[in-house]
Amino acid sequence: MRNKFDSIIYPYSKISRLPPYLRPLALLVRHLTRKRPSYVHEFDGVATAHNLYCLKEPKFTYSLQKAIIAGGFDYSIYMRQHQAVWCADTALRLNEEGSFVELGTAKGYTMATILYSMEYEGKDLTKLPVYLFDTFSPNATDGKGMQHSKYGKNIYYAESFEQVQQTFGHFPNVKLIQGSLPQSLNTMKIEPISFLHIDLNAPEIEIKCLELLWNHILPSGIILIDDFAYNGYEYTNKLFNEFCLQRGISILTTAYGPGIIVK
Numbered sequence: 001m002r003n004k005f006d007s008i009i010y011p012y013s014k015i016s017r018l019p020p021y022l023r024p025l026a027l028l029v030r031h032l033t034r035k036r037p038s039y040v041h042e043f044d045g046v047a048t049a050h051n052l053y054c055l056k057e058p059k060f061t062y063s064l065q066k067a068i069i070a071g072g073f074d075y076s077i078y079m080r081q082h083q084a085v086w087c088a089d090t091a092l093r094l095n096e097e098g099s100f101v102e103l104g105t106a107k108g109y110t111m112a113t114i115l116y117s118m119e120y121e122g123k124d125l126t127k128l129p130v131y132l133f134d135t136f137s138p139n140a141t142d143g144k145g146m147q148h149s150k151y152g153k154n155i156y157y158a159e160s161f162e163q164v165q166q167t168f169g170h171f172p173n174v175k176l177i178q179g180s181l182p183q184s185l186n187t188m189k190i191e192p193i194s195f196l197h198i199d200l201n202a203p204e205i206e207i208k209c210l211e212l213l214w215n216h217i218l219p220s221g222i223i224l225i226d227d228f229a230y231n232g233y234e235y236t237n238k239l240f241n242e243f244c245l246q247r248g249i250s251i252l253t254t255a256y257g258p259g260i261i262v263k
Contacts, residue, residue, distance in 0.1 A: 091195035098194025228259025
């Protein structure tokens with residue numbers, strides 16, 4: 001008969017070889033005497049005792065600092081930035097002819113980190129079309145995508161269109177498209193997409209945009225959903241899971257919140 005403690009005892013461990021009536025006591029002793037891990041990193045809602053060597057790599061530190069200087073703001077979401085760089089690098093390797101699209105650019109922190117990391121590697125960015133969609137306004141939103149001054153200011157959003165223009169002035173391949181989504185997607189012809197970054201904090205609009213762009217995303221194209229598993233964004237998680245279930249694909253959940261789709 002299965003004991004209620006079996007699920008937390010490793011098979012073939014010393015405790016598993018004890019008589020069943022001694023296992024609860026042994027588990028308690030192990031719990032009280034076990035050395036607790038010393039967390040090496042703690043940020044963006046996650047603490048870990050593991051090594052994050054990726055955050056010390058020259059390419060990453062260079063690109064992150066350049067993005068912080070260019071945008072004048074540090075969001076302190078370093079593992080999310082690392083994941084974004086990995087997604088973009090992989091997408092470009094799988095589809096060299098594809099474009100990059102970002103829905104919700106704000107100050108430009110994420111895409112600037114991506115582009116500076118590619119510059120560090122000596123990639124020819126003049127051949128990479130990049131389209132950044134945003135209102136480029138500091139006004140906060142109501143969670144459904146409605147942005148208005150009556151909601152106050154959001155310190156994480158762009159201060160102005162001109163500010164973001166200056167942030168990406170170093171990259172002539174970047175085109176800023178100002179306006180409300182999904183309407184602004186209809187203002188221009190989108191090229192085939194290899195990498196799509198979604199960060200609108202408005203799940204219903206995010207899904208509408210993804211539906212409009214889905215057929216433009218190349219096979220093996222990568223979609224990075226910033227708020228997929230973020231605390232308080234359960235509705236976002238629900239809508240994206242339903243979207244993918246209908247198409248027979250799955251989403252990789254990361255501990256820092258983003259979800260990753262490979263088409």
